[in-house]
Amino acid sequence: MVTILAIESSCDDTSAAVLRDNVLMSNVIASQKVHEQYGGVVPELASRAHQQNIIPVVDAAIREAGIAKEDIDAVAFTRGPGLMGSLMVGISFAKSFAQALGKPLIEVNHLQAHVLSHFIASPPTPLPWERGMDRPNLSHPSPMGEGSGVRPPTFPFMCLLVSGGHTQILLLRDHFDMEVLGQTIDDAAGEAIDKAAKIMDLGYPGGPVIDRLAHEGNPDAYRFATPQIAGYDYSFSGIKTSFLYFLRDRLKEDPDFIEHHKADLCASIQKTIVSFLLKKVERAALDHGVTQVAIAGGVSANSLLRSELQRICNKHHWQAFIPPFKFCTDNAAMVGIAAYYKYLRGEFADISLPPYTRSLTPQPPLLSREGV
Ligand code: KG4
C-alpha cells in the first residue's frame, strides 16, 4: 500500500489530499475569495494567498486522513500548466516537505490530473471525521461522499476537458496516453462563460452563476452564432464577441435589457456553448468508435453539459462518465490519483524541476498537441 500526499496550487485554489493507493482519504481545498472583487484571478494575490494557506491546508489533509506524516511514501505536486507564482508556492512546499521526510517527489500535469479524477476511489470505511471526530476548522473544507466509488472508465475512452484555461477533446488509450484530438484555438470554454458573465456584471467566476440563472430562462430566446472550425477544434472568442455586440445593440434600445432578460441570456449563451462543445465530442466519438465518454475540469460542473452528455450517450447506448462536483474544479485529489499511477510506473521527479506555465513549457510528451 502506498500513501501519497498531493498538492495543487496552479491557480486560485490551495489544495492538499492524501490517497492510499487509489483511495481518497482526504481532500482539503481553500478557495481564494480575494479575486472576486477584481473580476478575475490576480496572480500576485493568488501566490500570496497560497503562501498563507499551504501549511494549514496540508496539515488539515494529513489530520483528516488520520495518518502521521511519517506514513507518507511520496509527495506529489502540480508542476504546470498554471500561474508561475502560484505553482512555485506548491512546488517549493512539496520539495521541502519531501526532502525533510526523505521521500520521493512526483510531478503531475494539471490537465492529466483533471482527466484522471475519474479513477479516484472512495474509502471503504468512514473517515475519522465521518465517525464523529470534529473536522478541522477551515473556511472551505471539501466534503467527500457522493459519486466516488463509481466504476471508472476502461480504455479507450474519450474525455472532454473543459476548464477556465483549457478546452480539449482527448482520446485516452492508457492513463498517460492521451491523444489530443481537438482543442480551442483561442479562449477556453470556461473563459468564454466567465466573460459573458462579466459582460452581464454577474461577478467572478461567472460559470456557476450563469448555470444557476439559466434554470429560470429560455435557452432558445436568443441565438448566438458558433464558428465553423475544422475537425474537432474549437473557437470561443467569436461567441463572446457576438454576445457583446448583441447586448450593445439591445442596450441602446433598453438600458435595462440585461436586467430584464438575464435568465434568458444566461440560458441562451449556456446552450450555445454546451451544444458547440458536445457536437464535436459526439462527432469525435462516432469517428473513433468510442463508446465511453467522460467530461472533466471546472466547466464539467455545468448542469446542462452534464445532462446533455448523458442524453447523447443514452441516444447512442454509450456510457457517460460525469465527475462528482467536488472533483470538477481544481483539487489535490486528482493530483494524487495521477501521482499514484506514476508511482506504479516508477516515475519520480528530480528536486531541481522548475514549474511550467503554458508558454514556458517544456511540454510533457504525453499530451501531443497540448500547449496552445
Ligand atoms: O478547472 P477549474 O477550477 O480551473 C481551471 O483549471 O481553469 O475551472 C474553472 C472554470 C471557471 O471558468 C468557472 O466559471 C467554470 O470552471 N465553472 C463553471 C461551473 N462551475 C465552474 N462553468 C459553468 N457552469 C458551472 N456550474
Ligand code: ZN
Ligand atoms: Zn483546472
